[in-house]
Amino acid sequence: MSDQDKLEFVERRICIGMITSTEYIQRVILFWRADLLATKWSRLVCQWSLEYYDKYKHSPGQDIESLYERNKAELDPDTQDAMGAFLRGLSNEYKQEYDRYDEEGRQIFNVEYLIDQTKEYFQQQNLIRHQEEIAQRIDRGELQEGEAAAFTFAPAYVDHTTYIEPFSDMAGPALRAAFTARQAPLIRYPSAIGQFWNDEMTREAFVAIMAAEKKGKSWILMDAAIRAARQGCNTVLFQAGDMTENQMLRRIAIYAAQRSDQERYCKNIWMPILDCKRHQQDKCEDSRRQKQYYPDPILETSSPMYDDLIMAAKTFRKHSPCRNCPAIRGSVWLQKQKDAQPLTKEEVEREMRGFQQKHVKGRLRLSTHANGTLSVTVMKALLDLWERTEHFIPDAIIVDYADILAPCPDFARMEFRHQENQKWQRLRNLSQERHSL
Structure with a gap:
């Protein structure tokens, strides 16, 4: 993907955020720069969304199509075509990434991550335009003007992420977001274990399951991944080499079918x-x-x-x-327990489809790697690739398991104890950067 394609991809996500998320609009208004959007159609989509929000206090959602029909006669043919293609392709992408809700009806959408992308996009566009202005001055021989332009550079926005004044009006959206994130577990468990765990299973949290070998850690992590997908989250389960892909798929299928593929585990239980x-x-x-x-x-x-x-x-x-x-x-x-027939290869696809149709509201992605080959650097590269090419942005990232991760290249020469410390710090960094669990 070229740099231009990356910019267009982020700009498209900004437009979708404007259309679908009231919280995104509330947060982005604080530093909004419509002049930094590259295309006319995207500026119009965002303008209509902001005007709609000013009037109705929520994002336009499906009403964006009505706004387009009302205004398309005033658009030039190229803008009409570009905006029409965007709206036609929005439906499937909306269902995959934005039309997901938890058991209490709250939208599961990674607003924080899109806010970060929007800020980075504005910074990049601002720098590109400033660079182009200086280059044009140099090409025209206007060296003094070019030098003056270099010294008059202004950031795209004042970055308030390095500080916040909790008692100021500016802190309102951040305070609401903090309490929204805290009150909405991405993975919910029932009964006593839910009372113990649910409050920790929130966006931006970092949870580690620790136990001796053969105590069920891998099963608990697999169960957590499936629960997250059942409850509407986009989830990725990284298998770092403890098991092969075949072994993991077999476990997941047995979990979904609620019966083993071995007769000794189906009778006299x-x-x-x-x-x-x-x-x-x-x-x-x-x-x-x-x-x-x-x-x-x-x-x-x-x-x-x-x-x-x-x-x-x-x-x-x-x-x-x-x-x-x-x-x-x-x-x-x-x-x-009642005796059951062992799960067969002829039944497994039907069982998995039935489980998906009945229970799975989000997307679950299994990424399996040979022992000693998966690092946090590799995980970040894969997450970036999936986001750009498939619009897959996980709400929950699960790693089985951290101890067998390979060190990242920049600390591979450190002593073993320092490598282990860096692994855990990078995993925590992953949840903070991606605003995921």
Whole structure:
């Protein structure tokens, strides 16, 4: 992609942000420079969007087509063609990137990242135009004027990102954005784990899952990626070499189908569920206790082995586990699961399509790399490529796992301990630059 193509790509995203996001308009007004947009049609789209916002206090959305129809007679043919092509191509792109909402109906759109892109675009355009002015002066032999122009350069805007005055009127949009981001988890979990985790699963957060080997870290990360996509987020799962692409796809398909591809995991399966020791040993007199069909203790020992639990479950089939009061003393009970047929290669595509149609609202991208080849530098290059070529901008970036990432070239010669520190700093930088989880 040429530099000109990159500029046109960002300008197109600016226009879409103006059309679809009220928050984007509110934030960008503070430093807006319509004169720095390169094309006439994009200036008109943004002008119409701002005028619409001034009147109705929200972005125009689908009303942009009505604004175009109302004004197109006044446009020259080239501008008509360019704007018409933009609006025709907007529908699919809008659904992929902007028409996504969480379970509470809030739009999932990375406003912060587009704000950063807009600022960079204005800076770049401002520098290009200033450079062109100086070059034209030199070509005409106007050296003194060219030198004067060089000394009169003014930034495209005053960069308030290096500071903020929290009690000033200027801080209003930033304060609203801070509380919006904090109150909207991108990944939601149910029950107790949701109470523990949900408030941390927000945009710009940085979360690490740590445990010893074979404790389920990869499964938790895969589950988080699928949950994010189910809840409307664009998600990328980077597999850094712990597993191959085939192994990951097999896991994801088994997750979606809710059954294994191996017979031994489909038949004679006992599922552990929570029960209460006092209930099992018939030592509870609480009125809230689950009905107990057996007057004698069904488990004599407080530390039963697996075989003891299976024997008890087979013997006391009517036993109903109890967890009805805060005084519960946690214990394990086993429930027999219904037998299922192993997942076959003939079924897997149908199962995946069905899961996607029923549950997946966002996009999930799996990027698998051989051990020792994936670094944060490579991740950033891939994210830039996907954004430019496919309009894919992730809300959640998940890496399995950080310890086996390759060092970036600029710190590959450091001592191992310093390399590890730099890896974690670069991962944190990724969430800050991309305004993602």
